[in-house]
Amino acid sequence: MKSLRYINKYFIKYKWRFLFGILFTVVSNYFGVQMPAFFSSAIDQFQEQVKSNEPTDYLWLALELGAIYMGFSLLKGFFLFLMRQTIIVMSRYVEFDLKKEIYGQYQALDQSFYKQNATGDLMNRISEDVGLVRMYAGPGIMYTINLVVGFILIVGKMITISPSLTVFVLLPLPVMSILIYKVSSTMNKMSLEVQKEQSFLSTLAQESFAGIRIIKAYQREEQITEKVSASAERYKNQSMRLVLVNAFFSPTIIFLIGLSSMIAIYYGGLLIIEDKITPGEKKMTIGGIVAFIMYVTNLTWPFASLGWISSIIQRAAASQQRINEFLQRKPQIEDLSNAPCPLENGLQFDNVSFAYPGSDTDVLHNLSFEIQKGQTLAFIGATGSGKSTICSLLARHFDPTSGQISIDSKSLPNYSLQNYRHKIGLVPQDVFLFSDTIANNLKFGVEQKELSSEELEAACKKAHVLHNIQDFQDGFQTILGERGVNLSGGQKQRISIARALLRKPELLILDDCLSAVDTETEEIILDELQKDAATRATIIVSHRISSIRNATKIIVLDKGCIVETGTHEELLSQKGAYYDMYQFQLEQEKKGETEA
Ligand SMILES: Nc1ncnc2c1ncn2[C@@H]1O[C@H](COP(=O)(O)OP(=O)(O)OP(=O)(O)O)[C@@H](O)[C@H]1O
Ligand SMILES: [Mg+2]
Known part of the structure; x- marks a missing residue:
């Protein structure tokens, strides 16, 4: 959990979004709570009218009540929209900043770091780990606030109707939270395994595409296919198990809501039938029972999300821990001096x-x-x-x-x-060119991107590669690499020499x-x-x-x-x-x- 403190600085940076997000959550929940209360009084009002035998225009009354109810829904929805627009948008900004910070560190670190880390891990840190942290900064925080605010407002309302009924109705909720927590941590463990197998499978596939020429030349198609099938089979089985656990999720919640609703109806019904007035409580009405059922339903999802939120926070904390360790690394080669170098x-x-x-x-x-x-x-x-x-x-x-x-x-x-x-102009032994145009590859080492074409040509002439480039249909604009032309080993070497020469190195x-x-x-x-x-x-x-x-x-x-x-x-x-x-x-x- 401590590791997540690191991103507090971003919450401060985006404090207005954050604060407005909280405000909108409160307002949206306020309207959410008004709806059942209004519904309940509408039912009671109807009943009164029917009982009183006064001539009434019921259609008009229904329309009026319906319009007010719809007004509440619209307001709730509108603020829900604003809540997402502030908090989720904030989390995207945090994600963007964190990615930039991590990428900057990647650029600052030196070869000794890259020697010790696999490319897959490096990619994971910037995509998956940051993604998990964003889940905490966005949905994680949003649903937590929503839960707290919703709980206080709803339970507050319930108590004004009937404190005793409130206690009974809320009994199944903690059980539900614990159950959901258990189910979601099992699901997390399982989905981690699924993910692992998936990345194994995709690495396997990727390698077999990259090495297709070797595979064919050595006639290893069958073995590779078998290997991929075996991994795909494992992936399928693990996914199936995950689906099974997942399938228990919704029914369990629905069962527990049902239980709460049943209690509301049974106990509330008893209160009405016996016409008992518990000291300090108002008289129970049918509208009151309806409100209770609606409140229970409204409470369910925030509670259901409790288990989910805690697992999000745990995973985000683990990810942020990895990110922090990485950000704290100091490059071994540091630029500590400003002295120009003669x-x-x-x-x-x-x-x-x-x-x-x-x-x-x-x-x-x-x-x-x-x-x-x-x-x-x-x-x-x-x-x-x-x-x-x-x-x-x-x-x-x-x-x-x-x-x-x-x-x-x-x-x-x-x-x-x-x-x-x-x-310095370095032409390394293992040439690396980017999947970009030849011209951009050549200009890579110079500040002014607008080198004249004469300069480009002169350098290429020195490296004896100009005639090759001119033979390409698109000349200097030819795209290299996966999406473009593949150069021969010698052509790559010579372009790489021209690239170094353009720097006019000492x-x-x-x-x-x-x-x-x-x-x-x-x-x-x-x-x-x-x-x-x-x-x-x-x-x-x-x-x-x-x-x-x-x-x-x-x-x-x-x-x-x-x-x-x-x-x-x-x-x-x-x-x-x-x-x-x-x-x-x-x-x-x-x-x-x-x-x-
Ligand atoms: N990144 C590395 N980590 C650890 N050892 C390395 C690394 N790169 C090279 N070596 C080792 O350092 C020694 C010198 O390697 P180097 O690449 O400098 O040789 P070279 O003379 O350039 O060889 P070649 O002619 O094949 O290019 C070798 O024993 C090699 O195994
Ligand atoms: Mg060498």
């Missing part, structure tokens, strides 16, 4: 070691090197040797576990993170981003990049010697350690690991040529 002065690694969060094993060991403006620094090494990890450190997705990365002898955390990242990081293009295209792109290499520092990671042979300095990595450094020629003359790699790749190339 990247043009070069960047230095001093004894940098690094282990991924949650792991004790270092994947980089005591790396020291530096990179200056105008230079190209290349990394080569077997798979898993730590090349991409170095790129992640350079982009400050993580900070080193020990040692430091510094500019002008001051480590990176002393400079503004925003400013530092602003100067540090360009190319993480194995030419792996999917042929050596000729690679040559062209490298030549283009070389042309303005003097304006920035370039880091290039590759498995292929052809990509890096012209680099200012080449670093050979093995299991996170630097094993050799030097220019291409220097490394060849050392006849070490680099030389072996070179010989091997040369042989492969020759083999390839003779085979061709």
Whole structure:
């Protein structure tokens, strides 16, 4: 329950809606209570008229009473409408704000957070958990107020008619609340299971759509179908059980209302027949009994909602607890400084070691090197040797576990993170493009969205992808991804390079981003990049010697350690690991040529 205090700040923010909501609830209930009272006096009035044998225009009397009754209904309905319009609307605003807050936190948190959390959980927090909290802020609160106000007004009215009858009639209500609470918590448990199975089923279906090519190629259709059927079967059985419990719900309530009404008629009837006047009570009339039956019915739903409300509040509290824990997380990489970052002065690694969060094993060991403006620094090494990890450190997705990365002898955390990242163009190894137009993907990294088409074309020309784009019917407006064109691996890599170039970075990081293009295209792109290499520092990671042979300095990595450094020629003359790699790749190339 404590966790829900967090959203009190939103109730304060929307206090007018909230206060008016309460007011409308009171007014609507007031008219609701007047209706049975009026009905009862109308019946008694009719009876008096009939008894008195006076000539009366009954039709006119009926119309008059009916019109007043309708007036009350309309007023009650109108304020009910206003009550929903204020409180439920407020809850939607709260939901919107909370989602924004959570999403902001998602954007603030860094890679180490994303490594520890599954995408499904992340999605759940922003959709399901917030949804449950909204149920508390909207319907939960609304029905609670409604219950309290309704109870006070109705019971107050009942007591003015007959205190003793009131006690008898109210007896079944607590039983009903407890019963409903039990039924709804059973239902909640069951629906949680149903939900779990449902999300399992949809993940399964989603995966099988995404992997349909593999499924078909490996002829696994039957196995997958069986797996899906089994899950669907479980889902069906659980849903059936839920339906069964659900089916008990309404009959139980109706039975208990019936019981109360019966008591009202029986005991009220006795009071009339015996013509007893209990001390302090008015004489019971038929109209009074009718009013009681109406009041009991009016009380039922608020009471029935008691069990439901308490389960809503419990679930919302659990959800808000999760949300609070998440909102309290601090990103490990924080932007604490405003100092602009003089990247043009070069960047230095001093004894940098690094282990991924949650792991004790270092994947980089005591790396020291530096990179200056105008230079190209290349990394080569077997798979898993730590090349991409170095790129992640350079982009400050993580900070080193020990040692430091510094500019002008001051480590990176002393400079503004925003400013530092602003100067970097990263082309990651696993290319990611958004399901949007090519133009928007290219402009993604720049502030001014209105880049001229010449600039776009120039960058694409450098990345040697312009001719591909122009071949598409819609050119730069071609939509990528699920709803549009699927690009080849090499095309994606080159668009991703152009995207980085458009940022005019001071540090360009190319993480194995030419792996999917042929050596000729690679040559062209490298030549283009070389042309303005003097304006920035370039880091290039590759498995292929052809990509890096012209680099200012080449670093050979093995299991996170630097094993050799030097220019291409220097490394060849050392006849070490680099030389072996070179010989091997040369042989492969020759083999390839003779085979061709
Ligand atoms: N997110 C991660 N969490 C934990 N360990 C990781 C993570 N990413 C990489 N590693 C580990 O760090 C080591 C270096 O990985 P890295 O991706 O830097 O290699 P790489 O040289 O880029 O390899 P490749 O040439 O295949 O791209 C590997 O042992 C890998 O298992
Ligand atoms: Mg890598």
